[in-house]
Amino acid sequence: MNFGLSQDQILLRDTIHRFLDEQCPTTRVRQVMDGPSGHDPELWSGLVDLGVTGLYVPAEHGGAGLELLDLALAAEGIGYNATPGPFLGNALAQIALVEGGDAALQAQWLPKLTDGSRIGTFALGEPDGQWDPAKITTRAEAGKLTGTKALVPYGALADVLIIAAHDHDGPGMWLVEKGAAGLASKDYVGNDLTRRLSSVKLDETPGVKLGGVKAVGRVRDAGCALTAADAYGGCRRMLEMAAGYSKQREQFGQMIGAFQAVKHQLANLACELEPALSLWWYAAHAFDRIQGESAHRAALAKSLLTDTYDRFARDTTELHGGIGFTWEFDLHLWFRRAMFDRGFLGDATDHRARAADLAGW
């Protein structure tokens, strides 16, 4: 029994952290978020060269053939550095192809989504807040899709969209290419300035089917674990910033970190975060190796970690005082990422209701 990272995983995590610390300081994050697409091709190609875009992709399609836990370690680093760009959607499109695509589709698309020549995304949710694959209303008839998808990561940028919809067999996923007939994507005014979200409308849009209800569920579970890891990375960063600030800022003749009120607020955050790490590790590991538990643990991890992220965002902003409330100070980059993580794939309440159903309560 071993519930810890391997030497390779520690190396992977540290390498990604180092790369992003160097290549993705918040000055660069701010340039990207002010740009038209929210995407930085140069940074993305750096991540491609590092292998981050191929971690979960099988070796025969140009990837590293690793597991979701490895990919989640990358998501943690992305979250820690508030890294802008299409990492999450692209990873979910790859997982959809691995879980549901046939050999030909995999061979056609996985290498391109790994080498950075194409960008993918995943569209499940719908405008009324529905993320349950059994209840979505987008329909597929004779290979043509009609409906509206909400909160699609980089839906306007993506070259390849994996659309969840229903046909006569029930829920499934369809691959749609950018520029297909009847496809219209538009970026929202989002809270997270580092990651774009789009609405995607489909009107008799041609798509290729890959996978049924089980595959859709798998992609959602993977997305929950990755979002939880991103949230953890963000929490860790905000806690470091707040603890660091409390050792610098002086009021009443001493550093504010010597006041018990400040100490206790920080200690409560540290106390919440440590065990939460183990929950998303477990969720990712269950996705890889204990599939019977995967959906339930993914729902627990998504709900707990995104709630924790919100709490961290608010408490650390408060701990910074006035400076934390300014545009110039970086903290709000993570405050806003927390709002993405809470909504994407359904909010915490939604996942808790799902976990209760899954547990048979």
Place this chain on the structure above:
Amino acid sequence: MDLSFSAEYEKFRQDVQAFLAASWSKEDAATEPPPDERATLGGAVRSDARATEFRQLAIARGYLYRHVPKQYGGSEGRPDPLEQMIIAEEFKKAKAPHEMVGQGPSMLVPTLIEHGTEEQKQQFVIGTLLGQIRWCQGYSEPGAGSDLASLRTRGVRDGDDWVIDGQKIWTSDAQHADWMFCLVRTEPEAPKHEGITYILIDMKTPGITVRPLRQMTGTADFNEVFLEGVRVPITNTVGKRGQGWQVSRSTLKHERALIGGASINRRVFDGVLMMAMSTQLRGQTAIKDPIIRDRMVDLEAKLRASEYHGYRQLTMSARGEEQGMAGLVSKLYSTQLGYDIGMLAMDVMGDRSALGNGEPDAPFAGMLVTAYMWSLGVLIAGGAANIQRNIIAERGLGLPRDAAASRR
């Protein structure tokens, strides 16, 4: 990451099973232990002749007390938390006596091994491990709780004796204990942390009065201990005179590990869940109430997080890694969670939370009311939650020590 046990460990498990099959029969497991009123805080643990005989065999096989050197009665095994987990699981399945619980084996023994004289180790360790010597802890006083180092029980040297006067409180098991390990102020002129001595006191010594302390739950699990002119040989001092504070730190460290476990929370949570699935609340089964349901899952997520955190800590120990923050937060996280689970129990009972333990009209006869009240006791025992927060902030996050607290 791999949550199964490797072949090497499966072999170890089979060895343990074979040992148990040969040494602890089904009849042994079924036999009611002789009535023993000297129950400990950890619950009644068998320490009759048959249990002692079995423990000695298990020690000889290297299954119990691996952290204790052979010469003092332990088995001095390779520290391997996974093997220890397997031993605990298999012993539990076979209903065989495991290590004794309570403050003697888990707190005093490690302290004696670290700081005791050879004579003290010979005299006390093996008897404590086998349950023949029972201990209570003389730390807290009416005026010294979180600020333990301000304690005032006084020890005055008189020839070859200490003469001790004062009062201890919250002393679990004092009414059953043979001995007390006690913090006593022996150097009244020294700064508060440097004037304390760690002394072992025979509870049969004249001048000791034990009075049960009834707590809010209605039962008396603690005591007050009054010491009046209690004479103790100087040779019962552990560590140097005036260095009792440092000696006691190693003991407190062990107590935090004792209270930090997630398994009590799991037991209570499962009880609340069972109640929620079988109790009617406002016209439906309580678990179907959307708010109860939501909170139940929220606590389930936290409970799982703390269980997996335990796996992570176990792995860190097996790898010989420093636990750092992971170790510092365990107690606060699990006691806080216990507090929240207790509150949830009350909400599942709804208006019937007004009914007490033993009332047949209450769900589960009000049994969980006691768990609800105890969740507060656990939050306070072994260092109140706010003290834990100071420790996390100072040692874990590197924040400065409270200037006022370190001065006084």
